[in-house]
Amino acid sequence: xxxxxGLHKSFGNVEVLKGVNTxxxxxxxxxxxxxxxxxxxxxxxxxxxxxxxxxGEIIFEGQSITSKENDINKQREKMGMVFQQFxxxxxxxxxxxxxxxxxxxxxxxxxxxxxxxxxxxxxxxxKDKANAYPKQLSGGQKQRIAIARALAMSPDVMLFDEPTSxxxxxxxGEVLEVMKELAKEGMTMVVxxxxxxxxxxxxxxxxxxxxxxxxxxxxxxxxxxNPKMERTKDxxxxxx
Amino acid sequence: xxxxxxxLSTYLGYFFEGTGITIALxxxxxxxxxxxxxxxxxxxxxxxxxxxxxxxVYIEIVRGTPLIVxxxxxxxxxxxxxxxxxxxxxxxxxxxxxxxSFVSIVIAMxxxxxxxxxxxxxxxxxxxxxxxxxxxxxxxxNHKMSMRFVIIPQAIKNxxxxxxNEFITVIKESAIVSVVGIRELMFSASVVQGTTYKIFTPxxxxxxxxxxxxxxxxxxxxxxxxxxxxxx
Numbered sequence: 075x076x077x078x079x080g081l082h083k084s085f086g087n088v089e090v091l092k093g094v095n096t097x098x099x100x101x102x103x104x105x106x107x108x109x110x111x112x113x114x115x116x117x118x119x120x121x122x123x124x125x126x127x128x129x130g131e132i133i134f135e136g137q138s139i140t141s142k143e144n145d146i147n148k149q150r151e152k153m154g155m156v157f158q159q160f161x162x163x164x165x166x167x168x169x170x171x172x173x174x175x176x177x178x179x180x181x182x183x184x185x186x187x188x189x190x191x192x193x194x195x196x197x198x199x200x201k202d203k204a205n206a207y208p209k210q211l212s213g214g215q216k217q218r219i220a221i222a223r224a225l226a227m228s229p230d231v232m233l234f235d236e237p238t239s240x241x242x243x244x245x246x247g248e249v250l251e252v253m254k255e256l257a258k259e260g261m262t263m264v265v266x267x268x269x270x271x272x273x274x275x276x277x278x279x280x281x282x283x284x285x286x287x288x289x290x291x292x293x294x295x296x297x298x299x300n301p302k303m304e305r306t307k308d309x310x311x312x313x314x
Numbered sequence: 315x316x317x318x319x320x321x322l323s324t325y326l327g328y329f330f331e332g333t334g335i336t337i338a339l340x341x342x343x344x345x346x347x348x349x350x351x352x353x354x355x356x357x358x359x360x361x362x363x364x365x366x367x368x369x370x371v372y373i374e375i376v377r378g379t380p381l382i383v384x385x386x387x388x389x390x391x392x393x394x395x396x397x398x399x400x401x402x403x404x405x406x407x408x409x410x411x412x413x414x415s416f417v418s419i420v421i422a423m424x425x426x427x428x429x430x431x432x433x434x435x436x437x438x439x440x441x442x443x444x445x446x447x448x449x450x451x452x453x454x455x456n457h458k459m460s461m462r463f464v465i466i467p468q469a470i471k472n473x474x475x476x477x478x479n480e481f482i483t484v485i486k487e488s489a490i491v492s493v494v495g496i497r498e499l500m501f502s503a504s505v506v507q508g509t510t511y512k513i514f515t516p517x518x519x520x521x522x523x524x525x526x527x528x529x530x531x532x533x534x535x536x537x538x539x540x541x542x543x544x545x546x
Contacts, residue, residue: 124448151454161449165467174463175453220449227453 075100075231075262076121081130083116090116092286093130098231098264103257105273106266108283109309114266117283118235121264122146122153135230151179154224158236160216162208162223168195169204172223180227187226194222198252214245218252232256234265270313274298282306321515325506332502333523335409339491339498340484343423344431348477350424351431358436369432376429382490388422389415389494410497419491427484434480438473439465471542478535482528489524499523
C-alpha cells in the first residue's frame with residue numbers, strides 16, 4: 075500500500091533521514107519506535123508530504139506521490155493523520171471539526187457529514203461532546219476527537235505521530251483503546267510511539283529507527299525478545 | 315470664562331466640520347489600507363521570493379520615511395501628473411475639499427498605512443500555530459481552503475484589535491495633511507487661529523477633540539476585544 079524507496083530528508087545541513095526503504099501492506103499495523111532524534115516523526119511526516127523529501131520515492135496505492143505532477147491533496151484524503159498536539163481547530167465545535175473536510179473537500183452534504191460524524195463520535199465514546207469546543211475537552215478527549223476527525227474522510231491508512239506523548243498518564247489508556255479498536259477492524263496504521271506495550275500487543279511489525287535509518291524490523295516478538303542489533307538491545311534496555 | 319464660551323459657541327461648529335473630515339479621511343484610509351495591506355501581507359507570506367521581496371522593500375521604505383514627506387510627494391505628485399496630462403478635473407467638492415485633493419491625500423495616507431497594516435495582518439496570521447495548517451492539509455484541504463476555513467478565522471481575532479489601534483494612529487497622524495491645505499480638524503484650528511489671533515484656545519480645542527475621538531475609540535475596542543475573548 076505504501077512503498078518507500080531510498081527516502082532522504084535534510085533540514086539545512088542536518089540529514090535526518092538517510093535512506094529509508096520499506097513497504098507497508100494493507101491491513102498492517104506498523105509501529106515505529108526509536109530514540110528521540112532518530113527520524114521517526116520525520117519519516118511519518120514524509121509519508122503524506124508534510125515534509126518534502128530531499129531524495130527518494132514514496133508510492134501510495136500505486137501512485138508516486140513524490141513525483142512533480144502529483145496532486146498530494148488527493149492522497150491526503152486517503153491518509154488520515156493524528157498529531158501529538160491534537161491540532162483540533164479551536165474556533166470550531168467538535169462537530170464542525172469533524173465535518174469540515176468531508177463537506178469542503180469531498181462535497182458531502184452537511185446532513186450526511188453530520189450523520190457520519192455522530193457515528194464516529196459514538197465510536198470514540200464522545201457523542202455528548204458534539205457541540206463542545208476543543209478547549210472544553212481533556213487531552214484524551216481531544217485526541218479521540220482528532221482520531222474521529224481523521225476517520226471522517228474514510229482514509230485507507232492512518233498515520234499516528236506520537237498520539238499519546240502529550241497526554242497525562244491517566245488519559246493514555248482511552249486513546250490507545252480507540253487505536254486498538256481501529257487495528258482490530260483492519261485499518262492500515264503506521265504508529266510512531268513510545269508505548270512499548272501497545273507496540274507489542276497491537277503491532278504486526280515493529281520498526282526500530284536510529285540515526286535516520288530503519289535499524290531493525292520484524293514482528294514484535296523478533297524485535298523485543300530477540301533483537302539482533304546491539305543498538306536495539308541498548309535502546310530496549312532503557313525503555314522496557 | 316466668558317471668552318471661552320463665546321469662542322466655543324462661535325467656532326465649535328467649524329471645528330466639528332473639520333472633525334467629520336478627519337474621521338472620513340481616516341476611515342477611508344484604514345478601509346483601503348486593509349485591502350492593500352492584506353495583499354502585501356499575503357505577498358510577504360507567499361513562497362515566491364520575488365513577491366516577498368517586493369512586499370518587504372515596499373514596507374521598509376514606507377516605514378522608514380516620514381509621513382509628511384510621503385504626503386508632500388504624493389499630493390504634489392498627483393497634482394503634477396494631472397496637470398501634465400492636460401486634463402482639467404471637474405471641480406467637485408467632497409468632505410469639504412475638492413475631489414482631487416481629497417483623493418490624492420487618501421491615496422497618500424493609504425500608501426503609508428498599507429505598510430503598517432500589512433505587518434499587522436502578517437503577524438496575525440503567523441501567530442497561528444503551524445500545527446493548524448498541518449492538520450488542515452493532512453485532511454486534504456488545499457492551501458487556500460486551509461487559510462480560508464482554519465487560519466484566517468483564528469487570525470482575525472488577533473488582527474481586529476490591532477487594526478483598531480491603527481485607526482487611532484491614523485486619526486492622529488492625519489493632522490499632518492493640514493500642511494498641504496486639506497481642510498480637516500487641524501486645519502480648522504489654524505484657520506480659527508488666524509481669525510481670532512488666539513494661539514492656544516484653538517489648539518487646545520483641537521487637541522481635546524482628537525483626544526475624545528481616540529479615547530472613545532480605544533474604549534470601544536476594549537469592549538469588542540473582551541467580547542471576542544468570551545466567544546473563544
